[in-house]
Amino acid sequence: MGCFAFRSGKTRSKSQPPSGSGARSPPPPADALPAKSAPAASDSSGASSGGRRSKTSSSVSTPTTPTRSIQELSDERGAQRLRVFHLDELGSATNGFSRALKVGEGGFGSVYRAFFRSAAGGRVVLAVKRLNQRSLQGHKQWLAEVQFLGVLEHPNLVKLIGYCAVDSEASKHRLLVYEFMPNKSLDDHLFNRAYPPLSWRLRLQIMIGAARGLDYLHEGVPEVQVIYRDFKASNILLDAEFKPKLSDFGLAREGPTEGKTHVSTAVVGTHGYAAPDYIETGHLTAKSDVWSFGVVLYEILTGRRSLERSRPAEEQKLLGWVRRHPPDGAEFRAIMDPRLGGRYPLAAAREVARLADRCLGKNPKERPAMRDVVEDLERVLQMEPPPPPADKKGGGGDGRRPPSAKR
Structure with missing residues (x-):
């Protein structure tokens, strides 16, 4: 944000420091x-x-x-x-x-x-x-x-x-x-028709950034592991340059301590994104976040939410529908977001679907670590040429609005 100071009002209400069990010292004024x-x-x-x-x-x-x-x-x-x-x-x-x-x-x-x-x-x-x-x-x-x-x-x-x-x-x-995040959320741009469609390249770039955020939570803090527990498109906010940032840490939990494999906790989160092993047992691990990431990978491929009651019965649950169109199958194209207009490398889309399937593995231990997910997505990003140069009207080839467009 840079250096800045804030003006206060003429009168001030007494502000309380955050407190919880074990809180020891309040912040200074x-x-x-x-x-x-x-x-x-x-x-x-x-x-x-x-x-x-x-x-x-x-x-x-x-x-x-x-x-x-x-x-x-x-x-x-x-x-x-x-x-x-x-x-x-x-x-x-x-x-x-x-x-x-x-x-x-x-x-x-x-x-x-x-x-x-x-x-x-x-x-x-x-x-x-x-x-x-x-x-x-x-x-x-x-x-x-x-x-x-x-x-x-x-x-x-x-x-x-x-x-x-x-x-x-x-x-x-x-x-x-x-x-302040001026471009709202990935959810808005994927599912709200009031926004222009995100290009294939920009979708990948957003997911790479989100994966880096999860990787940092899981392995990037020396003193503690953090499990996000609520990864979904609406919690991926976009800044002025469409760079993604994870938000809403109200459900985050510390990971297991030494000698333990999981955290036992009440099941919370958003329906359609929580890992089935977590729902069934209450055992929370970093691989629970990996499952949720796999769901959102399929959302960026299809342009569909994880659950849509308005669709035919056989298409309401996203994961059940895409399983009938596997990455190596002849009908794989049928799941791709029509708003992409066919402007994506088919081989790259298949690779993203394969990665999503690994994230959605039944056995949590077999799901990839987020650092491996980052590397796989970066490799997929290189499978397509860079976007074409902007035209005379100022429009880019990456699916964003021109700089002068009203947000």
Whole structure:
């Protein structure tokens, strides 16, 4: 985001630090925090090069042995990286949480475009997510976002700028402030006909970035493994250059500790994306995320959601439908998104489907590690020529809008 400072309103509400079991020390007040953005991710774990470690001679992923908890890391690092906002300044930045500035809504609550003044006097646009008072997810997921995103740093994870927590007799307010992602989500561009179709190349580039984000969570943080647990197209946000960033860490969990193979937990997530082994047993591993990634790979191939009740019965469940059109079959083309208009290399599309099938393997141990998924997708990307040069009207060949188009 660069260096910037924020103007507060004339009055300030008392802001509460995030707290959970074991919280030891609250963050300093907002005015004591540095205005500059957090430094780049350390190179010690390979995060500076996409969060990927060098590939070992074995194709089996070896997760980092956790040595500290997210709670401990958050207590140590979050106070230095996150700004404590005050409710009145967020209200001012969103024009009283105006519906005109509302850009999205989910289980947590509503998201608003917010305008602040930079230290240089210019305008900074951020996103403010406000907890719905009737939300069933509530404080626990708000706290998870603060703790995880106060620790994690990667080019393919959305940046959390700060938070606000205010308790009064009348109500409790929980808000999060993020970098603003002007191109919304992969879900919008795949399934909303109001948007022009994404090109084949851009779809691959988005999935490569998303895979790098997951790889960083699984293997890029020396002290702890993170399982995302809610990978889906609507949680892949797109910046001004269509670079993807994973968002919404309310369901994220720490991976298994030393000597354990999984985390036993209640089954949560989004129907159609959760791995069947996780649903059946409650055993959560990094390979649960790999399954979800395989589902989204088929979504970018087909332009269909994982579940669409409006389609004929035999086509409502995406994975059941594509299994009848295997990558090596003569009718494989039938599953490809018609909005691509046939503009994709067939051999490359088959390779992506094969990779998706490996991610969707019944045995979690046989699913690839995300670092291997990244390498496979990068190889597939090289199977097609670069996009043609822009025409005289300024349109590109990568499926994006021209720079002058209204977003």
